[in-house]
Amino acid sequence: MSVTLADVAARAGVSAATVSRVLNGNYPVAGATRHRVLRAVEELEYVVNGPASALAAATSDLVGVLVNDIADPFFGIMAGAVQSEIGPPAQTGGGARPVPLKLAIVCNTGGSSERELTYLTLLQRQRAAAVVLTGGAVEDSSHTAALATRLRRLEAAGSRVVLCGRPPLAAGEEGPHPLTVTFDNRGGARRLTEHLLSLGHRRLGYLAGPANRTTTRHRLEGHRVAMAAAGLADDAERLTVHGAYDRASGYDGALELLRREPGLTAILAANDTVALGVCAALRDQGLSIPGDVSVTGFDDLPFAVDAMPALTTVRLPLTEAGARAGRLALGREDAPPGGVATFRGDLMVRDSTAPPRTSGGA
Amino acid sequence: MSVTLADVAARAGVSAATVSRVLNGNYPVAGATRHRVLRAVEELEYVVNGPASALAAATSDLVGVLVNDIADPFFGIMAGAVQSEIGPPAQTGGGARPVPLKLAIVCNTGGSSERELTYLTLLQRQRAAAVVLTGGAVEDSSHTAALATRLRRLEAAGSRVVLCGRPPLAAGEEGPHPLTVTFDNRGGARRLTEHLLSLGHRRLGYLAGPANRTTTRHRLEGHRVAMAAAGLADDAERLTVHGAYDRASGYDGALELLRREPGLTAILAANDTVALGVCAALRDQGLSIPGDVSVTGFDDLPFAVDAMPALTTVRLPLTEAGARAGRLALGREDAPPGGVATFRGDLMVRDSTAPPRTSGGA
DNA sequence: GCCGACTTAGTAAGCGCTTTCTACCCGGGG
DNA sequence: CCCCGGGTAGAAAGCGCTTACTAAGTCGGC
Numbered sequence: 001m002s003v004t005l006a007d008v009a010a011r012a013g014v015s016a017a018t019v020s021r022v023l024n025g026n027y028p029v030a031g032a033t034r035h036r037v038l039r040a041v042e043e044l045e046y047v048v049n050g051p052a053s054a055l056a057a058a059t060s061d062l063v064g065v066l067v068n069d070i071a072d073p074f075f076g077i078m079a080g081a082v083q084s085e086i087g088p089p090a091q092t093g094g095g096a097r098p099v100p101l102k103l104a105i106v107c108n109t110g111g112s113s114e115r116e117l118t119y120l121t122l123l124q125r126q127r128a129a130a131v132v133l134t135g136g137a138v139e140d141s142s143h144t145a146a147l148a149t150r151l152r153r154l155e156a157a158g159s160r161v162v163l164c165g166r167p168p169l170a171a172g173e174e175g176p177h178p179l180t181v182t183f184d185n186r187g188g189a190r191r192l193t194e195h196l197l198s199l200g201h202r203r204l205g206y207l208a209g210p211a212n213r214t215t216t217r218h219r220l221e222g223h224r225v226a227m228a229a230a231g232l233a234d235d236a237e238r239l240t241v242h243g244a245y246d247r248a249s250g251y252d253g254a255l256e257l258l259r260r261e262p263g264l265t266a267i268l269a270a271n272d273t274v275a276l277g278v279c280a281a282l283r284d285q286g287l288s289i290p291g292d293v294s295v296t297g298f299d300d301l302p303f304a305v306d307a308m309p310a311l312t313t314v315r316l317p318l319t320e321a322g323a324r325a326g327r328l329a330l331g332r333e334d335a336p337p338g339g340v341a342t343f344r345g346d347l348m349v350r351d352s353t354a355p356p357r358t359s360g361g362a
Numbered sequence: 363m364s365v366t367l368a369d370v371a372a373r374a375g376v377s378a379a380t381v382s383r384v385l386n387g388n389y390p391v392a393g394a395t396r397h398r399v400l401r402a403v404e405e406l407e408y409v410v411n412g413p414a415s416a417l418a419a420a421t422s423d424l425v426g427v428l429v430n431d432i433a434d435p436f437f438g439i440m441a442g443a444v445q446s447e448i449g450p451p452a453q454t455g456g457g458a459r460p461v462p463l464k465l466a467i468v469c470n471t472g473g474s475s476e477r478e479l480t481y482l483t484l485l486q487r488q489r490a491a492a493v494v495l496t497g498g499a500v501e502d503s504s505h506t507a508a509l510a511t512r513l514r515r516l517e518a519a520g521s522r523v524v525l526c527g528r529p530p531l532a533a534g535e536e537g538p539h540p541l542t543v544t545f546d547n548r549g550g551a552r553r554l555t556e557h558l559l560s561l562g563h564r565r566l567g568y569l570a571g572p573a574n575r576t577t578t579r580h581r582l583e584g585h586r587v588a589m590a591a592a593g594l595a596d597d598a599e600r601l602t603v604h605g606a607y608d609r610a611s612g613y614d615g616a617l618e619l620l621r622r623e624p625g626l627t628a629i630l631a632a633n634d635t636v637a638l639g640v641c642a643a644l645r646d647q648g649l650s651i652p653g654d655v656s657v658t659g660f661d662d663l664p665f666a667v668d669a670m671p672a673l674t675t676v677r678l679p680l681t682e683a684g685a686r687a688g689r690l691a692l693g694r695e696d697a698p699p700g701g702v703a704t705f706r707g708d709l710m711v712r713d714s715t716a717p718p719r720t721s722g723g724a
Numbered sequence: 725g726c727c728g729a730c731t732t733a734g735t736a737a738g739c740g741c742t743t744t745c746t747a748c749c750c751g752g753g754g
Numbered sequence: 755c756c757c758c759g760g761g762t763a764g765a766a767a768g769c770g771c772t773t774a775c776t777a778a779g780t781c782g783g784c
Contacts, residue, residue, distance in 0.1 A: 002519055005771060006771095014734085015735075016734090016770085016772095017734060017735080017772080017773075018732090020771065021773095027773090028732065030733090045515070047519075048487050048771085049417070049769085049770050049771070050416075050422075050488040051412075051413040051414075051422060051488070051489055051769090051770085051771095052413075052417045052739090052770035052771045052772090053771050054412075054413035054739095055413040055414045055417050055739050055740065055741085055771070056738080056770075056771040057772060057773090060413060061488075062424075062467070062488075070438050070441050070445065070468070071435060071441075071442035071443075073434075073435055073438065076432050076433040076438040079432055080432045080433035080470055081433075083432065083469075083470050087469070087470065101484060103485075103488065104467065105424070105467050105468075106466055106467075107445075107449070108442055108449065118463075119449075119450070121409060122465055124409050125411070125412040126413070126424075126465065127413055153409075156364075157364055247664070247668075276668040302609070302635075303638070303668070303669075305642075306638040306670060307665075307668055308668060308669065308671065308672075366739095366740055367740060368740080368741095376764085377763065378740085378742095379742080379763070379764060379766095380762085380763060380764075382742060382743085383743095386742085389743090389762090390762070391762075392761085395762080395763080410740090410741085411739085411741070413739090413740085413741095414739070414742090414769095415740080415741050416741090417739090417741070417742090417771085418740075418741040419742060419769085420769070725784100726783100726784095727783095728782100728783100729780100729782095730781085730782105731778100731780080732777100732780100733779100734776080735774105735775085735776075736773100736774095736776100737773090738771100738774105739772085741768105741769085742767105742769085743766100743767090743768090743769105744765105744767085744768105745764105745765090745766090746763105746764085746765080746766100747764075748764095749761090749762085749763100750759100750760090751758105751759095751760095752759095753756105753758090754756090
């Protein structure tokens with residue numbers, strides 16, 4: 001059917017082994033021979049059979065990238081960054097390809113731990129060279145255990161595993177842990193809360209993400225720490241509402257928060273998308289931002305600066321993190337000390353936060 | 363090293379052939395035997411070797427998805443939709459898997475035709491079951507020809523090719539064309555322009571996308587048609603600026619447009635992201651939207667409704683288109699008549715457009 | 725002028741799975 | 755009682771590539 005190595009070999013008057021060696025450049029081949037082979041490859045429009053080489057070499061050119069939802073820029077940006085590290089260079093590459101180009105298999109888990117496991121198995125089946133898991137992990141002991149097992153099997157099967165944007169695996173296990181690139185969600189949330197507190201806010205509502213997610217928990221913890229330091233621990237507890245990481249739950253959550261505490265002067269949203277929903281709800285209630293209520297997001301996705309009003313948020317270096325994870329996955333970069341690299345998030349103060357009206361009167 | 367079919371066969375006391383048949387369910391196997399095999403699979407934690415089966419069966423479980431930039435929600439949404447059609451079902455799937463789950467290989471071309479070809483070759487190498495090309499195509503005759511060749515080769519190699527969000531291949535070629543799911547960019551742009559015209563605007567600037575892109579051209583054509591119908595053809599020509607599909611070029615483009623025509627009362631941006639840049643520039647110039655200048659986007663990405671102000675735009679059914687493309691790619695859906703399905707975009711009138719101040723005075 | 729050391733190329737044995745072809749077991753009709 | 759056909763399972767030949775291992779030249783040194 002299609003052109004095979006043998007065809008190329010015949011055409012170039014050499015053995016299949018030689019063609020393979022020319023193509024992989026992992027064995028000395030005389031210049032003249034190489035050229036003859038390369039010409040035959042051109043003439044026959046030969047394209048390597050990936051599965052065949054993966055089988056023979058016991059490794060593939062595929063890298064799995066697990067994301068909650070690729071349509072969400074948060075994940076899209078990280079996935080894109082991973083991809084650009086492992087794929088063809090952005091620059092018009094010359095003829096030499098120092099490292100074999102890898103292809104990224106993007107898997108949407110939709111936040112379901114079950115699908116996460118399913119995809120991990122599918123990636124193991126593909127003999128993926130590496131797997132990058134992005135986003136917060138579900139915190140359910142049975143799932144955590146199942147996940148750890150799967151990851152161990154993947155590594156045993158030769159895949160490199162890298163966590164990106166999620167905390168390292170529980171330290172309880174023996175053996176080396178997957179390399180991890182993580183964000184300081186706790187610190188970011190704490191700084192955001194402190195920012196609001198320092199503006200004079202005292203009644204702050206917190207719209208947390210879905211329960212049982214590490215990201216949700218860490219951000220919430222950071223918030224609570226700051227609240228407790230200001231002697232507002234009880235309020236923090238009372239004014240926390242959980243919801244999905246989407247606009248709709250921001251809208252609903254804001255309404256719920258207002259119901260619980262009509263005197264609210266600030267709302268911290270789980271992330272930028274949720275914050276957008278909060279803003280919409282507030283506007284619909286006839287409240288001005290930040291005049292009546294200050295709002296904060298998290299992540300600093302590209303649209304945050306163009307929101308109405310421009311969102312005060314925490315910038316997460318998603319691109320850098322994804323790129324780092326990609327390099328780690330290919331072993332192009334040395335592991336960070338302890339196997340964990342943490343990126344902190346910078347507070348971006350914009351127009352959605354201001355001193356509360358009551359305290360502003362001085 | 364790892365567990366193989368043979369190991370499972372030995373454990374179950376059957377031949378490898380039988381195990382293969384049980385796993386693929388494409389051959390009658392007695393119930394008792396099947397159960398024994400399945401148990402052995404469980405006990406051994408056997409995971410099929412994908413490359414091996416791909417080699418033997420001459421087809422893989424991989425579907426390539428080419429996008430300009432996965433971090434851009436426009437592409438993220440389509441890619442996600444494709445993915446959800448070919449991957450594990452969102453529902454907690456039962457044991458039966460009617461169709462083998464496919465994995466999506468997402469390839470960021472960055473809009474480079476060269477990388478597009480590179481990826482196509484890499485996908486052919488993987489023996490991808492299907493390839494979905496999204497987004498506008500580069501209109502360069504040599505690239506178009508090269509692309510057509512590559513696609514033909516892919517199809518010859520057994521991959522199904524589907525175009526999504528780009529026009530069908532030139533009709534000149536013989537043989538069946540790749541199935542296509544496309545958007546009525548022309549009509550959308552025309553309606554957008556007519557909307558502005560009907561509000562009373564006469565000095566409209568158009569911020570087009572990068573030249574030599576089908577999407578850019580179609581949207582521009584739609585705009586020109588409406589402008590010409592209003593006797594404004596010359597202005598349309600003079601007030602068109604090309605730029606990338608990003609926020610920065612929206613910003614710069616708006617400034618350039620204002621320089622060319624200070625009396626501008628409306629700017630049509632190539633897409634929502636560009637529109638955001640336009641809004642930012644206008645604000646920085648002290649102009650109000652839509653008071654001084656009306657602005658429109660295109661695509662209706664999720665953030666459009668939360669922009670400052672909410673963007674009047676054209677909604678493209680990205681999810682539906684992606685899903686359709688995914689189904690077409692797997693042959694799960696019959697080809698549309700003529701092989702081309704066109705989705706139209708609906709005008710979403712929001713707060714960024716209003717009658718121009720001067721004509722509003724009546 | 726002969727023998728290692730070094731290059732370069734070929735041989736061939738798989739890699740783990742699919743699938744055709746063959747073998748076998750049974751039950752029922754002639 | 756024999757033969758035939760439906761239902762199951764096994765044997766074995768690849769699928770196209772990688773990679774020891776082996777072979778054949780080529781040199782330079784003693």
